[in-house]
Amino acid sequence: MTSKVDDSAQGSRRAFLRGAAVAGATAALANKAVAQAAAPAKPDPLITDIQDWNRTLGPGVDAAPYGKPSPFEKHVVRRNVPWLTADAISSINFTPLHELDGVITPNGVCFERHHSGVAEIDPAKHRLMINGLVDKPLIFTMEDLKRMPGRINRPYFLECAANGGMEWRGAQLNGCQFTHGMIHNVWYTGIPLKTLLDEAGVKTNGKWIMPEGADSAAMTRSIPIEKAMKDCIVAWGMNGEALRAEQGYPLRIVVPGWEGNMWVKWLRRIEVGDQPWHHREETSKYTDLLADGRSRRFTWIMDAKSVVTNPSPQAPLRHKGPNVLTGLAWSGRGSIRRVDVSVDGGRNWQTARIDGPVSPLSLTRFYVDFDWDGRELLIQSRAMDDTGYVQPTKDELRKLRGTNSIYHNNGIQTWLVRGNGETENVEIS
Ligand SMILES: Nc1nc2c(c(=O)[nH]1)N[C@H]1C(S)=C(S)[C@@H](COP(=O)(O)O)O[C@H]1N2
Ligand SMILES: [Mo]
Numbered sequence: 338m339t340s341k342v343d344d345s346a347q348g349s350r351r352a353f354l355r356g357a358a359v360a361g362a363t364a365a366l367a368n369k370a371v372a373q374a375a376a377p378a379k380p381d382p383l384i385t386d387i388q389d390w391n392r393t394l395g396p397g398v399d400a401a402p403y404g405k406p407s408p409f410e411k412h413v414v415r416r417n418v419p420w421l422t423a424d425a426i427s428s429i430n431f432t433p434l435h436e437l438d439g440v441i442t443p444n445g446v447c448f449e450r451h452h453s454g455v456a457e458i459d460p461a462k463h464r465l466m467i468n469g470l471v472d473k474p475l476i477f478t479m480e481d482l483k484r485m486p487g488r489i490n491r492p493y494f495l496e497c498a499a500n501g502g503m504e505w506r507g508a509q510l511n512g513c514q515f516t517h518g519m520i521h522n523v524w525y526t527g528i529p530l531k532t533l534l535d536e537a538g539v540k541t542n543g544k545w546i547m548p549e550g551a552d553s554a555a556m557t558r559s560i561p562i563e564k565a566m567k568d569c570i571v572a573w574g575m576n577g578e579a580l581r582a583e584q585g586y587p588l589r590i591v592v593p594g595w596e597g598n599m600w601v602k603w604l605r606r607i608e609v610g611d612q613p614w615h616h617r618e619e620t621s622k623y624t625d626l627l628a629d630g631r632s633r634r635f636t637w638i639m640d641a642k643s644v645v646t647n648p649s650p651q652a653p654l655r656h657k658g659p660n661v662l663t664g665l666a667w668s669g670r671g672s673i674r675r676v677d678v679s680v681d682g683g684r685n686w687q688t689a690r691i692d693g694p695v696s697p698l699s700l701t702r703f704y705v706d707f708d709w710d711g712r713e714l715l716i717q718s719r720a721m722d723d724t725g726y727v728q729p730t731k732d733e734l735r736k737l738r739g740t741n742s743i744y745h746n747n748g749i750q751t752w753l754v755r756g757n758g759e760t761e762n763v764e765i766s
Pocket of ligand 1: 556599
C-alpha cells in the first residue's frame with residue numbers, strides 16, 4: 338500500500354536534470370481520459386464469494402464514541418524529517434498532502450509546529466487579556482468569548498514560512514508531504530479580533546498588536562493594527578469542533594494569508610503598542626537572509642504557490658491509461674484564479690480544472706484528467722492569483738533572494754515520473 342519512500346524522508350537524493358535530456362516528453366497531456374479505467378467483468382471470487390464481513394455482525398455503536406479512521410488507513414499520518422529538529426519538543430511534522438483530497442485538512446493530520454511542545458490547558462482556567470494602549474484593559478474567559486455576538490466561520494490555510502525551506506538550494510526531500518506539508522486548511526470558528534479590540538477601545542497611538550502564547554515558549558509576534566482589524570480571528574473551533582491541543586486549544590489567533598508563525602497558539606494575551614516589539618521570531622528567525630548579508634524583515638504574506646500532490650514521490654503512477662493528476666494551490670494575497678500544469682518540464686502548459694470552492698486565502702483543489710502512455714514526465718504546476726501574480730520558478734526566486742534563506746520558498750516544484758511510474762523530486766536547470 339505504501340511505497341518504499343513513504344516512511345522516511347532520509348533519502349536525500351538530489352537529481353538535477355537538463356530539460357532537454359528528457360526525450361520525447363514534449364507532448365501535452367492527452368485530455369481524453371474517460372476511456373475505461375475498470376476491467377471488463379469476469380468471474381472474481383471477491384465479488385462472487387461471500388466474505389467474512391458479509392456474514393458476521395460487526396461492532397455496534399458503543400465501540401467508538403469518538404470515531405477514528407479505518408485501520409486500513411494507518412498510513413495516512415503526519416510524519417517528520419528526523420534530521421530537521423533536534424528534539425521532539427521543539428519540533429515539526431508534516432501534513433500527508435498526497436493522501437488527502439478536496440480542500441479541508443482533517444484535524445488529526447494537520448501539521449504541527451511547536452517551539453516548546455504542546456501546552457495542556459484546562460479551558461476553565463484559560464484567560465485572554467487585552468492590554469496596552471487601550472481605554473479599558475479586558476480579561477475574557479472562554480465562556481465570555483463563546484457567548485459573544487458576532488461569531489464567524491471562515492476557511493483559511495496556515496502555511497509555515499519555512500515550508501519548502503529545505504529545498505532552497507536544490508531538490509532534497511522525496512515527497513510532497515516533506516517539501517510542501519507545513520500547511521493545513523481549516524474552517525475556524527471564533528470572534529473577529531476587531532470586536533474584542535473595539536470593546537477594549539484602541540487608543541489613537543495603538544498601531545501594533547502583540548499576541549502571546551501560554552506555552553512555555555510564550556510565542557510572541559508583532560502584527561500591524563490594520564491587519565488585526567481587517568480579518569484576524571480569535572478562534573476556538575476548527576472544522577466544527579474544538580481546536581486540537583496541537584493547534585492551540587483552547588484559543589489561537591488566525592492571521593489569514595500571513596506566515597504561520599504569527600498564528601499564536603494557546604493565546605493568552607494581546608498587547609496593543611505604538612511600534613513593533615522586535616522579538617526573536619521577527620529578528621533572528623522568520624527574516625529572509627539575502628546574498629549580500631542584508632535581511633528582508635516583516636515578510637508576512639505568503640505568496641501564491643502550488644504543488645502536484647498526485648503523482649508525487651510517495652504516490653507514484655501505478656497504471657497506464659486513464660489517470661487523474663491532482664494538486665493544491667493557494668495565495669496569501671487573495672483567491673486562486675488559475676493553475677497551469679506542464680508534463681514536459683515547463684515547455685508546454687495546460688490549464689487545470691479547478692474543483693470545489695475557490696475561497697480567498699484558502700487551499701484550492703485542481704485536477705488534470707489524462708491518459709498516461711508510460712513515457713517519462715516532468716510534472717510542474719504554476720499558480721496565478723487574482724492580483725495577477727504568477728508563481729515563479731525556483732531559479733527566478735534564487736536570482737532575487739539568493740540561497741541563504743529558508744523562508745518563503747514558493748518556487749515551482751518539479752516531479753520526475755519514470756517509465757515505471759516511480760516519481761522523484763528533481764530540479765531542471
Ligand atoms: N504559542 C505558540 N504559537 C505558535 C507556535 C508555538 O510554538 N507556540 N508556533 C508557530 C509556528 S512557527 C507555526 S508555523 C504555527 C503552526 O501551527 P500548527 O501547529 O497549527 O500547524 O503555529 C505558530 N504558533
Ligand atoms: Mo513556522
